[in-house]
Amino acid sequence: xxxxxxxxxxxxxxxxxxxxxxxxxxxxxxxxxxxxxxxxxxxxxxxxxxxxxxxxxxxxxxxxxxxxxxx
Numbered sequence: 056x057x058x059x060x061x062x063x064x065x066x067x068x069x070x071x072x073x074x075x076x077x078x079x080x081x082x083x084x085x086x087x088x089x090x091x092x093x094x095x096x097x098x099x100x101x102x103x104x105x106x107x108x109x110x111x112x113x114x115x116x117x118x119x120x121x122x123x124x125x126x
Contacts, residue, residue: 065078
């Protein structure tokens with residue numbers, strides 16, 4: 056499970072939402088068959104999850120390091 060969560064980090068640390076979505080696609084290729092419900096949850100909630108891309112990197116770090124879903 057540690058590798059799974061480590062592989063999530065590039066998604067929410069991506070420079071833009073578009074890159075984050077591309078990384079989510081790659082993440083799904085690797086983990087989708089083992090954790091389909093997790094991938095489905097990210098896909099279904101992408102509009103809400105990705106809102107932090109609207110903030111500067113310094114603020115986003117605070118958001119994702121304090122968010123129980125991501126850590």
